[in-house]
Amino acid sequence: MSACAETDGVARVADTVRLRLRITGLVQGVGFRPEVARIAADHGVTGFVFNASGAVHCEFEGPGERVAAALVRLRDAPPPLARIDAIDVETTAPQGDTTFAIRHSDDATTTAARTLVSPDIAVCADCLRELFDPNDRRYLHPFITCTNCGPRYTVITDLPYDRPATTMAGFAMCQACAVEYADPTDRRFHAQTIACPQCGPTLRWHGPGDGPPVAAAAAALRGGSIVAIKGIGGYHLACRADDDAALATLRQRKNRPAKPFAVMTADIEGARRIAEVDDAAARSLNAPAAPIVLVPARPGTLSPLVAPGLRDVGVMVAYSPLHHLLFAALGTGALVMTSANQGGSPIVYRDGDLDWIDGLADAVLTHDRPIHVPCEDSVVAIDDDGAELPVRRSRGYAPLPVGLGGAAGNRPTVLATGGDLKTTFALTGPDGRAHLSSHLGDMADPRTQQCFTTAVDHLSFMTGRHAELVACDLHPGYATSRWAQRRGGRVRAVQHHHAHAAALLAEHGRLGDPVVAVTYDGTGYGTDGTIWGGELLAISDPTRFTRVAHLAPFALPGGDGAVRQPARIAVDLLLRAGLTGIDDLPPAAAIGPVGMNILSQQLRRQLGCVATTSMGRLFDAVASLLGVCQEVSYEGQAAVELEHLARTARSRPTLDFAWDGAVLDPAPVIAALAAGMRAGADRAGLAAAFHDAVVRATVRAATDTVAAAGITTVGLTGGVFVNRLLLTGIAAGLRSRGLEVLTHRVVPCNDGGLALGQAAVAAASFSECIEERSGQCASESPAR
Template sequence: MDNMAVKRVRKTKTKDRIRLNVRGIVQGVGYRPLVYRLAVSNRLTGYVRNRSGEVIIEVEGERENIESFINELVQKTIEPARINHLLVSHLSPVGDREFIIEESEHSQECSSVFPADLAVCEDCIAEVLDPNSRFHLYPFTSCTNCGPRYSIIRSLPYDRDGTSLTSFPLCQTCALDFSDPMNRRFHAQTIACAKCGPKMELLNSRGMQIAGNWLTETSTALSEGKILAVKGIGGFHLICDAAHMHAIEKLRNRKHRPRKPLALMARDLAVVEEYFEISSRERRILTSRQAPILLLKPKENARRHLPLEVIAPGLTRIGIMLAYTPLHRLLFGGRFDFIIATSGNKSGYPIARSNEEALSQLSEIADLFLVHNREIIIGIDDSVGHVMEGELCLIRRARGYVPELLTFPYPVQADEQKKEFKQFLFSSPIVLGTGGEMKNTFCFLYEDQALLSQHLGDMENLESLSNHRRALKHIEKMLGKTPQLIAYDPHPDYFFSKEANKGPGDVVPVYHHHAHMASCMAENGLISPVIGCILDGTGYGQDGRLWGFEILVGDYTAFERMVHLRPITLPGGESAIRHPWMTGMSLIYEAVQNGDQTIGWGKRLFPCTKEKLPIVLAQLDGRIPSPKVSSSGRLFDGIAAILGICMESSYEGEAAILLSEMIERLDQKVISNHRGTYYPFELKDGEWWIDRFIMQVLLDREQSISAEVINLKFHHTISEMVREGVLHAHKKTGIRSVVLSGGVWNNRYLLSCTKKLLQQEGFSVFTHKKIPAGDGGLAFGQAVSALWRWYQNHVPVGTCKDNRIGSASGKG
């Protein structure tokens, strides 16, 4: 009897119930349908529902099935979905009879991330191109695996009634797809078709509708060399036929964009492979859900069929993206392989979002306007990146990557179960990094997460500032949080410097180059002090001067400037940035220290500026006051001018980019023959002296040494200067971790060359990947630095004297 009883107990299978709180990228990516299918296949009952920023799952069933469900959930959560945190709680069974998807639960706060815009999937494209599909030629086709997300969200949780698609009630057929667990549009919040979804219209520049089929008329207009403003996911593009040289020239002329490179949109991957060199890594990036613009080298076929010198003057790599929406794919038809697709904005303005904005801003640029009636809630530009040393490095972080959450090191380095760490998360303030005035982004830190905004451009006018405020308010609304601690760049002329000090929150000034260093540290999870090699254009330093070629030592809370470029005069101040020949004159004066000789060199090298040379000299010799700078960006400008490559800059960083691209064109034999060659310089009292360096460049120029070889030696010289500076800092501190940050490190050859030199010396070298090396990463560094300084000072938010925390973040 006892044995039989034991056997009966073994045959009886008891039911368990658990709750899973899942945080991460789990909304807007088909996650609830995935949970539903896994629960049903494992014979579990219960429910799944969205709660602002997270997914709540309760499952009930046999223990083995629950364990199988959890394992499958982890294994099958693949891109673009991602689990950051999974909390499991054990509950008492309640006897559910089925598994259901419940209505979303609304709460005041968002504890996790909300979804990014996703490129159209292959299944949807196949339906758009299939004459037998009900989605044939429908430009808003999407499913749970693809389509707009972030740009159309009004509120969380991510449900249709919280997006701009709430204006389009589902037709009966779409409603059936939406409710069918076996359909890939099951609970797809962006589902729409020609019967019930958004509509396209083709308008002229006065806003009047063009008669006829919009797709046919658009194709004809492109063939005729017309420029179209096309409304996409996050805003407008200006497009034209990429093989039509006169159309591209017309676009450049109308947009007042004489030389800045234009991006190409390709019909499909096969076209890209036919015209451009592409590695397996680049192929995966280009076809990813993020679908960024990627810098690729053209093949001879591209040089024969595309006017590359008009598309990207002087550049060896072209920005390429795939058609990432059904609308974009339809634009190609059978006529075009590539179209120009550049941001739809008036020069200096943010990207146009609404039809009204586009007609107002772009009526003098575009011939026609291809618009739709789906509202874009928040504008977002295309992301831009390139592959360096096998890794994607983002130059501009926006569509597809924002609002993905980032991790960063916390001031309390304790196990998450320890009381101290939990107290830190509970008491730590919500931090806002306001970013810089160029390539602006902002960054929120809350709990243990960082949200870096999309690229917002240069803060040049009221429209740009308004766009920044709108994006900030949008994030605040999504998160249900407002900043309590605000980090800003203390440049006295920056708008954000003034606005931050007027605000209600506590403020933390973080110097420009300290923010760069902190940004690279945080991205790489570094805690201990590092040597920071910060090379960029210009940033405000503690001495009131413009910095940009620095070796710093420090951590998140403080820094010391160990080595820097001996300051040179910047004639005309920051306006010289647009006139590299003026910086060239400054370098010449540093080398010869003689006014007559400087004028003589100026007449030979810059003959078109003869009348302006005396006034420039008066600034160089001190008769007219001018600021001093220690900037690598300005050094690149001056060398580019001396080599005759860039006298006038038409876009930010043009001179430096052209020098970088010149090396890309060099034969490997030339590079091998000059490996290790560099110009002489001196490191004295913590300053790099470059007078002999520049003098030798001038002599090489006079002796007709090719600009390519001089430029190669120039790059080697910068690498050697950095190496010497790092060794100097190491001897004083013993530190062996080095971070490279600042926009100059987007230079592929310079980064590779310098990294190898430092690694040969035994240093561990860390660089940027997900966070832009340029000013687009400043906000991240500002925010993390502010949080660490807040913790170090142990000052409760709201009690800081003069509203400041650690107003000096380093020492000179």
């Protein structure tokens, strides 16, 4: 029975009534029971509330109109961090209660049903005010928290969510905290992470200098040191964001020559001093999730080594009490805050694993509150409409589920292992929702694979779900695919771009709706054994797709070596465009005479050349052709730098792909760009012209294919759509033609959202296409 219908009935009853409520959703670890108790007190009703695995149970008793009003308020004004999915209501016999009680959690309830686990939340304004109030007993306490803020996902060890089921179990509450914990009128009523200087965790400093740990860390940072700082979900490596020498050292130690670093400021005013933060970006920075937000940097405010060669910088504001204390000790300024790891390895989150970053930090600021599961910072961009575009979905968002759409109760439990880069996994169940893990890193690192297994086991335990089917990428070489095979049982391999498209449809609740999905990324194993990445897929059933159009194939000479040295790809594209005598162009200069001789023979004989239709690799090749980037040290570097250059253009020529109704051929564009370089044309204008050409070609191809298929919806997905010039241009062009356009708002367009799509496809096809241990499902149509 719905809450609304029951409320209408109760409102007409003047006599004493009693309602039994079962509330599901994100209702534990968010101050839900205390809020229910306050609602009951405000409306003069009696009864009780308690946590159980899977739900909060509550009973309200009193005059009908009071019970009705309490139910309406609970439904319409839950605690700020709560998310109610459903309230099941039934009428029961009055019991004559004289008070409203918060009961202990029902530990006997079966673990087959679990409530949602809250993500970690930034420190709230009330706690922040107390943190710097000399008259407050938690003055300068680095672990101040309440029911409205603080760590959740990273400290919860079991459900129901009570203090013994957190990493705070080893810290006995002092008398003052115990009084607050038991007082229904207090903001810390049943706040499981409650602590104070007398009973809570403590900081430790391992480094030069004496005195309090925060002051010692601030002094070290001011002096140019690199400090490892234990945060909410793991360790950061921190240094001053205006210190060239410190940043050069950090880059050398991490072997990270160019990949941008994130920057943290004390507050939104500090963020505005170093970057162009508009109202939309400010909303994201100040949101409870407190993600890293990509915004344009203000010239001259940061070291050029923070984000070499780029316009945008990733900014976040202090989100933990420790961060705020550190900035108070430092004064004004910004700190680089990057994950404490070597490139591609998992973030360090346990003190026992600090040897993973030996030699990276000069000192360590740590504490004795354990982190149960790691969680990296989330990253978002802001589109032209002020909406968030997820780039990395982690702290503040994970492990909240995403609905798959369709009826609940008839779905298998699926574990989807995602991709090899930006790895996340998904775990679904009969309720039609997929729980998404936090960002785990690059699965090429064995330590990431170990963390992956641990994280899967933990989320399975927390959700009470054990997979009947494992979904993985079709690529047999992916570490996540091999992990799925080693696990055993039923395995469903899902084609990479099909999974991207399904993830987009799932987050919009549109699985099963007909769509043409424009799927542009760097690398995805195709059903023909080649590398795809510039695909238009027609989908009318979640389990099947038809490859209706794609980019013209070209070569990756040397396979992965060409990804790191895009000049090799550029040479192949120049030759395919009919150009000869290309030694005067940047790709040839980057390779050198000897290398060009070897490459020419390799291309002529097609030795070690992998065929691809990748739009991401085309962007890399154009970046090389224009002399923007010749050595790629992090994923997407060449394309990101090309987009940055294009944004600076004042004018540009008009270039066009060839289009035959099924294949987009970049040969005319490549030839025109080469001619422009030889003529000394403005490189920014050429970069912008290339972007414009991709936009026009995509709009034309998508418009033609939807017309042929009788479809009116186009989806834009894949890692290339992190490029906002491309995303905005293509979306606007399609909408101007009367088409509906779907873009990502919940999961990333890149491989960080891949697991959701794999889970959606596997769940939908469970009854019709299950492969034992290995193999390819026949539901994918063959390549053209």
